[in-house]
Each structure stands twice: as structure tokens, then as C-alpha cells.
Amino acid sequence: MARPLRIGTRGSPLALVQARMVADALAGIGVVTEIVPITTTGDVIQDRPLAEVGGKALWTKELDRSLLEGRTDLSVHSMKDVETIRPGAFAIAAMLPRADTRDRLIGAASLEALPKGARVGTSSPRRTAQLLARRPDLDCVPIRGNVQTRLAKVASGEFNATLLAAAGLDRLGIDAGIPLDLLSAPAQGAIGVEVRAENAELRALLSEIDHRLTHACVNAERDFLFKLGGDCHSAVAARATSDGDEMRLKAEILSADGREVQRHEMQLFGEDCALPADVARILLAKASAALRAAFGR
Secondary structure, three states: OOOOEEEEEEOOHHHHHHHHHHHHHHHOOOOOEEEEEEOOHHHHOOOOOHHHOOOOHHHHHHHHHHHHOOOOOEEEEEHHHOOOOOOOOEEEEEEOOOOOOOEEEEOOOOOOOOOOOOEEEOOOHHHHHHHHHHOOOOEEEOOOOOHHHHHHHHHOOOOOEEEEEHHHHHHOOOOOOEEOOOOOOOOOOOEEEEEEOOOHHHHHHHHHHOOHHHHHHHHHHHHHHHHHOOOOOOEEEEEEEEOOOOEEEEEEEEOOOOOOEEEEEEEEOOOOOEOHHHHHHHHHHHOOHHHHHOOOO
């Protein structure tokens, strides 16, 4: 190209690291880039859970506008924060190799080590439900801010503990926390690169840095989430894994208070195998009427 490719990204420290990872991948195939930080509504609103004020779109709409107006050529996203249904004007053209999908507990050596009634900072319905399923005595309180801000709130004693994605901590070079065996959010640990769908030339270029195994697994998780329904208040976890010959999807849905947990695992694709929609259907069939209602069923 005659000019550098302009990479749109949120301006948080983690988002900038992830944008540089994409820039480095493109440099590896001889493409010059420029990083363009963009402030999103999700970065501005810091006083309440995003599920209360618009959900995942608050992370993407300003980046989308920049793409449509031609101020950037591509956007870099944490795929966990991207809405399941995206406008047809956009396409995820590439994903980088996936990182550790687990959550880490910050502030205690284990969930069992937390004192009774401990104040745990999390704005995630999934994490809240998973924590309460194991420790119903915990006081799960919304927490906002970037990784460094959340770590500081635990260090200051404002919260006894919090949960953070291992992938984000690793990318920031922060050695903190204890990995938990909680099933992660769909698409956690994956970085996606989005472009205007009509830009076939750029989509072809980005396919050269696409990690196809990651892309396939994340697509399966997002398809499951789409078929399941629900909204930003629904507690859902899913993880697809593949060795190249076989893909398996493990998923769970939970009531908000963690008292009901439904889990299922199936082999996906290929002869006599299931589809993500089958996993969603089976989980909903297992669920109580109250839990199905949380997914609009």
C-alpha cells in the first residue's frame, strides 16, 4: 500500500498492546502500520456495569464509525467484547493465536481461602454466577476500570479479591493471581481483526496472519452463544478446543445466583457430530423454566 494501514483500537494499555501484536504480525509479512487510539463509550462510562447501559456495543461502536468513515482501515478487538451479531458492513478477517483462556483470582491463594462474606469485585454475570455456585456467601460487587485500576482496588483493600483474564495479564507482563478452573467466557483470550466487508483486498491480506484453528474455535463459541440467545445479563461460559481433526465444545449456563448450573459437552462437526446449536438446545432443555427465561425461552 502507498500509506501505512491504520489500526483502530481502544486506548487502554491492554488494547494498545493487542494492537501492537497485530502490527507486529503484519510487519512479519512486510506491511507497514499506524496505530490510531480511539476512545470508546465503554472507556468513558466507569461508574456502572456496561450491561446496564448498552452492553458490548459500547466497546465497538466508535471503532465501527471510524472504519465506516475511512479514518481507519481495520479494528482490533478482544473477541470476548464483540457482539455476537455484527452489522453486515463488517467482517472479522483474522484472529491471532489464542492465549490462555482462564481467569485468575487476584487477592487470595484460592476461592476457599477467601474469608466468609468476602467482597469480590466483578461486573461479569458469568463470573458472579460461577463464584456464587462455589461460594454462595461471597459478596460480588461491580468493579470497573482497566487491569491496573482493578489490581489497585484489591491492593488498597477496597475489594478482597477480583477475577481477571489470564490472557490480559500475560500480555501486559503482569505476573499475578492464581488460575481458576472456571469455564471461560465465549471467545476469551482471542484477538480479532475486523475490516469493512466490502474490502476484499484487505481481507485477503489479513488472511495471511489468520490463525485458522483459533478462528474456527471462536466461531463455534460465538455460534453457540447466538443460538442460545440471552443478553449481557445472561451467565454463559463456553470453550471450544481442537487438535485439527476433532473439535469439542464444552459449555454451561447458570442462574444469576449460581444455584442452578447446567453443563454439556459435545464433539462438533464431521460425520455424526453435533453443531453449536445442538449444544445450546440441549442446555436449554436441561434448564429449569426460570433459567430458560433468562435466555428469552
